[in-house]
Amino acid sequence: MQKGPRDLLRSAVSGGRAVHAYLLTSTDPAAGRATALYLAQALVCEKRPEGPCGTCLACQKAAAGNHPDVYWAAPDGASLKLQQVHNLQNQAWLRPTEAIGKVFVLEQADTMTIEAANSLLRILEDPPGSATFVLLTAQPQQMLPTILSRCQRLDLAAGDLQPTNERRQEARGLIAALPDMDELQILDLAESWDKERDTLSERVRSLAACYRDLLVLGQTGDPSLLGSPDDLDWLRRQVLERSSAGLVASAEACEACLRQLERNASPRLAVEVLLFRLRVS
Numbered sequence: 001m002q003k004g005p006r007d008l009l010r011s012a013v014s015g016g017r018a019v020h021a022y023l024l025t026s027t028d029p030a031a032g033r034a035t036a037l038y039l040a041q042a043l044v045c046e047k048r049p050e051g052p053c054g055t056c057l058a059c060q061k062a063a064a065g066n067h068p069d070v071y072w073a074a075p076d077g078a079s080l081k082l083q084q085v086h087n088l089q090n091q092a093w094l095r096p097t098e099a100i101g102k103v104f105v106l107e108q109a110d111t112m113t114i115e116a117a118n119s120l121l122r123i124l125e126d127p128p129g130s131a132t133f134v135l136l137t138a139q140p141q142q143m144l145p146t147i148l149s150r151c152q153r154l155d156l157a158a159g160d161l162q163p164t165n166e167r168r169q170e171a172r173g174l175i176a177a178l179p180d181m182d183e184l185q186i187l188d189l190a191e192s193w194d195k196e197r198d199t200l201s202e203r204v205r206s207l208a209a210c211y212r213d214l215l216v217l218g219q220t221g222d223p224s225l226l227g228s229p230d231d232l233d234w235l236r237r238q239v240l241e242r243s244s245a246g247l248v249a250s251a252e253a254c255e256a257c258l259r260q261l262e263r264n265a266s267p268r269l270a271v272e273v274l275l276f277r278l279r280v281s
């Protein structure tokens with residue numbers, strides 16, 4: 001099987017081969033943030049170098065956005081500004097508080113002002129030993145070539161987010177079964193998913209992809225527009241049994257759940273809420 005970006009990052013960290021700056025390119029901001037979080041957790045996990053485990057205190061803090069050694073900067077208004085990069089630089093030269101290194105994630109790095117980019121460049125040219133920079137962008141061509149050349153680039157292809165066959169079957173089975181499931185069965189299911197927390201987002205993304213396909217099929221009738229057109233008869237039956245408002249609500253519930261999982265505030269609760277919402281919509 002081909003190695004995905006996460007496998008590459010995990011093995012780089014566990015093998016002590018992580019570099020000081022990564023550029024993660026993706027047209028899906030959620031995928032970029034999720035992969036950046038994964039890398040941050042790999043770097044701060046208490047079970048390092050085997051991690052990220054996703055469950056230790058360090059991993060949980062990183063996911064909740066309150067690990068003292070993991071910093072996130074997102075555009076302030078339309079751009080990432082000089083002051084924001086300065087703040088990161090000041091932190092980068094201080095000792096880590098809890099982990100053995102510090103991680104700095106810059107979202108939409110292509111929006112850096114020229115002053116901010118030049119300032120970042122200086123620290124990338126001579127990075128503090130314990131700092132790892134993770135730049136996220138959908139538009140690397142908008143960035144300074146001198147910054148790009150300092151980063152190890154990983155492209156998060158859209159294919160990384162397409163459900164595997166197994167996940168798609170699981171999602172379709174669940175979509176069909178949910179209306180007949182009782183509370184206890186739903187709570188049991190959420191518990192069993194929560195035990196495999198690594199795969200939670202992937203499972204919810206697969207559900208989202210299935211609902212999107214149902215919506216597209218219901219509105220256009222055109223199978224060539226589907227992400228996964230196999231088993232078309234099943235899809236058509238599902239469309240007939242559902243309202244488009246219900247499908248929209250279901251797809252939105254999946255997206256809301258994914259945003260919560262990104263923050264990792266309470267994954268099990270997020271999944272329980274999702275499953276109950278999907279059952280009635």
Ligand SMILES: [Zn+2]
Pocket residue numbers: 044045046047051052053054055056057058059060
């Ligand atoms: Zn951990």
